[in-house]
Amino acid sequence: MKKYSEMTVAEMKSELELLKAEYQKLQGENLSLNMARGRPSEEQLCIAEDILSDKSYVAENGFDCRNYGIVDGIPEAKRMFAQILEVPSENVFVGGNSSLSLMYDCVIWSVLFGNINSEKPWKDCGKVKFLCPVPGYDRHFAICEELGIEMINVPLGEEGPDMDRVERLVAEDESIKGIWCVPKYSNPTGITYSDETVKRFAALKPAAKDFRIFWDNAYCVHDLDVENPDKLLNLYTECEKNGTLDMCYIFSSTSKISFAGGGVSCVAASKGNIAEIKKRMTIKTIGYDKLAQLHHARYFKDLAAVKDTMDRHSKYMKVRFDAVLDTLEKELSGYGIAKWTNPRGGYFISFDTIPHCAKRVVALCKDAGVVLTGAGATFPYGKDENDSNIRIAPSCPTPEELLLAAKLFSLCVKIASLEKMIG
Amino acid sequence: MKKYSEMTVAEMKSELELLKAEYQKLQGENLSLNMARGRPSEEQLCIAEDILSDKSYVAENGFDCRNYGIVDGIPEAKRMFAQILEVPSENVFVGGNSSLSLMYDCVIWSVLFGNINSEKPWKDCGKVKFLCPVPGYDRHFAICEELGIEMINVPLGEEGPDMDRVERLVAEDESIKGIWCVPKYSNPTGITYSDETVKRFAALKPAAKDFRIFWDNAYCVHDLDVENPDKLLNLYTECEKNGTLDMCYIFSSTSKISFAGGGVSCVAASKGNIAEIKKRMTIKTIGYDKLAQLHHARYFKDLAAVKDTMDRHSKYMKVRFDAVLDTLEKELSGYGIAKWTNPRGGYFISFDTIPHCAKRVVALCKDAGVVLTGAGATFPYGKDENDSNIRIAPSCPTPEELLLAAKLFSLCVKIASLEKMIG
Numbered sequence: 001m002k003k004y005s006e007m008t009v010a011e012m013k014s015e016l017e018l019l020k021a022e023y024q025k026l027q028g029e030n031l032s033l034n035m036a037r038g039r040p041s042e043e044q045l046c047i048a049e050d051i052l053s054d055k056s057y058v059a060e061n062g063f064d065c066r067n068y069g070i071v072d073g074i075p076e077a078k079r080m081f082a083q084i085l086e087v088p089s090e091n092v093f094v095g096g097n098s099s100l101s102l103m104y105d106c107v108i109w110s111v112l113f114g115n116i117n118s119e120k121p122w123k124d125c126g127k128v129k130f131l132c133p134v135p136g137y138d139r140h141f142a143i144c145e146e147l148g149i150e151m152i153n154v155p156l157g158e159e160g161p162d163m164d165r166v167e168r169l170v171a172e173d174e175s176i177k178g179i180w181c182v183p184k185y186s187n188p189t190g191i192t193y194s195d196e197t198v199k200r201f202a203a204l205k206p207a208a209k210d211f212r213i214f215w216d217n218a219y220c221v222h223d224l225d226v227e228n229p230d231k232l233l234n235l236y237t238e239c240e241k242n243g244t245l246d247m248c249y250i251f252s253s254t255s256k257i258s259f260a261g262g263g264v265s266c267v268a269a270s271k272g273n274i275a276e277i278k279k280r281m282t283i284k285t286i287g288y289d290k291l292a293q294l295h296h297a298r299y300f301k302d303l304a305a306v307k308d309t310m311d312r313h314s315k316y317m318k319v320r321f322d323a324v325l326d327t328l329e330k331e332l333s334g335y336g337i338a339k340w341t342n343p344r345g346g347y348f349i350s351f352d353t354i355p356h357c358a359k360r361v362v363a364l365c366k367d368a369g370v371v372l373t374g375a376g377a378t379f380p381y382g383k384d385e386n387d388s389n390i391r392i393a394p395s396c397p398t399p400e401e402l403l404l405a406a407k408l409f410s411l412c413v414k415i416a417s418l419e420k421m422i423g
Numbered sequence: 424m425k426k427y428s429e430m431t432v433a434e435m436k437s438e439l440e441l442l443k444a445e446y447q448k449l450q451g452e453n454l455s456l457n458m459a460r461g462r463p464s465e466e467q468l469c470i471a472e473d474i475l476s477d478k479s480y481v482a483e484n485g486f487d488c489r490n491y492g493i494v495d496g497i498p499e500a501k502r503m504f505a506q507i508l509e510v511p512s513e514n515v516f517v518g519g520n521s522s523l524s525l526m527y528d529c530v531i532w533s534v535l536f537g538n539i540n541s542e543k544p545w546k547d548c549g550k551v552k553f554l555c556p557v558p559g560y561d562r563h564f565a566i567c568e569e570l571g572i573e574m575i576n577v578p579l580g581e582e583g584p585d586m587d588r589v590e591r592l593v594a595e596d597e598s599i600k601g602i603w604c605v606p607k608y609s610n611p612t613g614i615t616y617s618d619e620t621v622k623r624f625a626a627l628k629p630a631a632k633d634f635r636i637f638w639d640n641a642y643c644v645h646d647l648d649v650e651n652p653d654k655l656l657n658l659y660t661e662c663e664k665n666g667t668l669d670m671c672y673i674f675s676s677t678s679k680i681s682f683a684g685g686g687v688s689c690v691a692a693s694k695g696n697i698a699e700i701k702k703r704m705t706i707k708t709i710g711y712d713k714l715a716q717l718h719h720a721r722y723f724k725d726l727a728a729v730k731d732t733m734d735r736h737s738k739y740m741k742v743r744f745d746a747v748l749d750t751l752e753k754e755l756s757g758y759g760i761a762k763w764t765n766p767r768g769g770y771f772i773s774f775d776t777i778p779h780c781a782k783r784v785v786a787l788c789k790d791a792g793v794v795l796t797g798a799g800a801t802f803p804y805g806k807d808e809n810d811s812n813i814r815i816a817p818s819c820p821t822p823e824e825l826l827l828a829a830k831l832f833s834l835c836v837k838i839a840s841l842e843k844m845i846g
Binding site: 042053057064068097108111123255283285286 | 521523706709
């Protein structure tokens, strides 16, 4: 095997011909596979199926969950998330199926009304900016884009965002009001923020008094190596030590623990933030679905129950990650045309082509029946200046399908790379 | 029996002494009853209990409801609401537990972004106003108050809002962007809008091109007299005839059909509005709880199933309304100090004292252990200039409790009236 960069143009052309023939053959197989979104597989959706058998409706405080009331969540649901996130129960607000919508609400309310540390609503602050570690999660970026909040890229490394840059930017620019973080098994690179990174987050001194860290702990218990999981330092505790607890909103959900289509979500925050969220939420709803909260809290009655469930998830996930990673290794290593992450949890593999090839790879895959997340999606405004990052979501197809999809994907990477290098 | 207004002051004082003694006696009974909110009773919450036994998760289109996707609702849930509201399925967006939160979203989005007929977001329009038929629903008013939307009272009569006034105001003032309506079994007066009122709504010619009717059809199938229910003309059809379909958002939910703490909700609207709602919602969530949608749609598989459920609700409701209405009739008629509604559906009785007595009645009741909706709550900003309207919610206590509560209430009305008349 030879690095492509060491080939002559003639060698590259000849190699490209062979690969294209192989591509055409695979195209003929009419594949229809999807590695675009982090959807749990059918097997995973069956793990917590007993939740669906629970007909109970009385919460531990005697409240009939079938009726109106309790806007901030029933006690046992608060405790469930409190245990998962290692925060006090009384600092947890429990919502409905979507943690994204809780994040959305927190941003929207800040725009319309300001948060508890705001002098005025963000809509009256002129330009408002958020820091966005990249590559990152497209749905975070979409909220900012919808609201006209300017996004500033910050590189995400092995230990988290470039904290020198984060510290400098938030200290010098009071129009920077927030930052999006997926601190454990980051979407899409899979890294977990180091202890130092978390400590530096808790010690931030933003010029904007109403700055907020949107800490989307979506993969808090979503380990692949269950015996030796990544450990994320607790931002809540660190902020408490620093007297900066108002600065963070911590989100999580059971979407990838029980059911992505019928789970429960939460936000954990300071006493003042939670009071504010409850106050705003009371205008919007009489309450979230408390039956879902109850059935989840009874099923995940302690951390052992959560761990048991996540162990089962990890088995289904590991075989899928392995199918893709083994194929990438086999098909692409040594050519000098790609690098990718080898995550220890979460839902994604982050893949980088040589510059200006990602869009072409995604298009080639699509034309052969394999759908990937759009190239650029991992960057604000969909703009990956290098056009090199691709998010691979291996959770949903079967391992057999993934072998095929990853093989096709590798082929497309080779083709796109050679096309680019030949020019 | 003598009208109080025909009594001498000495007679009134003597009567007041007797009533106060009776009040003190009842105070000693340490009542703890609540007629404040429209909560279903325990019996009602058991009617649709089979929904909780449904473990199915595959929608009729083959979609696994446990997984991510389908932001606008599964087909059978759309059809369920389409049948209830008599609108096309494709014009229905199905949400989560709370229709209030769908209303809130529609207002918030108009403020932040404008709706599909807006030239600019409402936040950039200077003063924005809503018409509020009074007495009305406090949670509607709270949304406007939260957002600084100025509320203009419009009297609600037997046939609906004063349409002469509504037509004139919306035609002459382009800052009027919306109106709140509970068109069937209105909260709190229980009236149903007449056909003419609905036709005039559909034919409105507002100066504001982005004016919206917020048609909260919360009690669409919530009849007390199931053999002879009120019939509400279909606003959707009337607007269609007039080419004004963009002008209305129609809301409903199963909160008082299945479970107030775990139901599903919807908004029905024009194709353009639904597309806009779906677009905005996609930024906010990957999807509502589709398991709840599926279990509801399977249980309420046709209108006959809905009607059967509502017939059962009506039995529990009717005995409660009767307990209160019979008591009011027995205790208060003939004194010339009160009038109240005799609703044919919905959840409330609207009660009017003589001027400037409502707060006193509510306070007297509270001090004797009976909680009512706060006086003034049925008006924007909580300001009932006459201080005379009280909303009675008889759904939750038992009939026996209601007899007692209504008797105490009547006593308090007499006391407050005499105090006022004696001066």
